[in-house]
Amino acid sequence: MNALLAMTVDPWIAALALLTVAVTVAMGFWSAGKSKSAGDFFVAGRSVSVGWNASAISGEYLSAASFMGVAGMVMLNGYDALWYPVCYACGYLFLLLFIAGPLRRFGAYTIPDFAEGRYDSPLFRKIAVCFVLFIGFFYTMPQMKGAGTTLAYIFPGLPYWAGVVVVGAVITLNVSLGGMKGITLVQAFQYWLKMFAIAVPIFVLAAVVGHYHEHLGANRTAQEAGRAIPVEVARSGLPAKAPTDEQWIAPFGSLTTKAVDNALKSAPSPEVKSELEAARRPYSLLYTYSLIIALVCGTAGLPHILVRFYTNPDGVAAKRTTMWVMILIGVFYVFPPVYGVLGRSLTPELYDAVGAKGTDKVVLELPTLLAGKDHPLLGSILSGITCAGAFAAFMSTFSGLLVSMTGALAHDIYGRILRPQSTPEQRLKAFKWSSVIVGALAVALGTQVEKPNINFLVGQAFAIAAASYFPLLFMSVWWRGMTMKGAAAGMLGGGLAALAAITLTTLSDVYSVKSLADFWVAHPLLRILCEQPAIWAVPLSIGLMIVVSKATSADVPADVRMKMLVLHAPEALGLKQEYIKEHEGLGH
């Protein structure tokens, strides 16, 4: 096996990827020395500037799904996949408009802190902590898939699971040593690395093999079918598995119509077939809206992103940070679809492969085409750069998630629930052990998801966040009448229903459960509603919150006016209250 690896590994690609890992780990170790207190570990002592924080949030947010998954999904599904990057960015706007400022003014380390502080309920904290872990684990799976795919690309003989284990172990070690202070610096650096790694290779590639609009123009729309249109770029022949040009370039293509198309293949009668044909586009529209709701609301409910708002010095800085995050990620998101479009023209063989060898690796694979255009060295270096970007992508997001989930375990479950009397030393030790437990679980789950598309998996984590944390935050910030029981009923009802629906579809896809597959074929609408549950789960969650809060209105916290003032009053009035403070007299 060593001989096989030595023969096929491109030294440039391996060296640049290794360099990224080495720099990331070194930065983690270097800044670990600066993380002294428990406060440093959890929210970097709240001393991060807008520029650093915006770069760090963007670095953490731009995951394997953004770097590899969007390109792979655009190549696979065409237009419909564009909703992902757009809604990832729009979700931030939603966060800015309704949540960012109030949340920072409230002052707490984590979302469970907010949940407990808003309702004075330690029970509610426990419920909120569960969702940090649910959403976190769903979000780590695609990061692990990115890791396995990239390592299998760099070392062609290496099995997928080995890549997941190696990367998972390195990141877990880094987090357990550095904490969040280390991660802030690393995340900010990694945003700029990812931006460089996605932009530079595509400019060079486009200059050699043709530009974005030229490759897109080579795909005929339904109106152009049969007409002779001038094609400005060379295209390889598409395999049978690839969607046709008309399906790919137009809205309501293979992503959103898959459930109906599967049902059509085994329609028992012509009547059923014509009914399904008639339902194809309306169902597709429904899928699109549900996806939009999941992605826009889900962004506002991601636990590992929200915790970063507490690292802003004040609410105004939190808003400015969000604005800069949108610019940074918006510029980034223009590029991955370009890889998808060029990939369809130039690497169509990826349509025939599945798992780690499929379209998810188009970002890594595409630059090597330059080797066939008499630029072998340039092709290797650029592919090495995109591999480095991919490493930065899944390493930064996985690190952020690990900090959030470890914080939930160490800070909430150990420090608050299991051992409230523990010493700071014991808590720091618990943080390190928790990171190892969470890291190991994430690796184990990651080895199971080689088959699904990276971006699709991330979309599902967003749907759960949209139906649980988003309604909690939105309603708690803007409605005085919310009670703890209402908030808990809504978060649990909507969140668990979305979680169950998504788990059902993921399980049936990953493990090819025949009985479920048959059920989906017979009920395509139910398949769409389970695959994209946000359209019913978010209203369910909000509805439950309203109904149960009205029914338990006597339980509205007595000091709700003061809490609302803290959430909404300008900080210049001095109403801000910090919920967690370091013990006086015990400072380091």
Next chain:
Amino acid sequence: MPTLRWMGYPTPMKEPPTDPIHSDAFLTKLMRDQLKLSITCTLCFAVALIALPLLNYWQPELMARRIGGFTLTWLILGVLFFPFVWVISYVFIRRSIALEKAEAEAAKDGSRS
């Protein structure tokens, strides 16, 4: 080495004093003004997010029209949506900061008089 102390639980925040800043009327106005601004900005991008799939559904030929190689709908979703969102967020942040400043000054004036 410091430790962490939970300030919100088990002792809830004290009931606010009765000066104008802590009054119910001030809070209601504060939340109403902020929500109005947020909803106005939301409507701008929500209309675009809702309208684009509907245009794709009802006007497929218009949305498939080519503009420099791109179809119209691809150009809107893949490129133009991002600057559109930046403009909304820029306007929101400017107005929101101005609103907070005005609220703070009005509240301080009110409590002095």
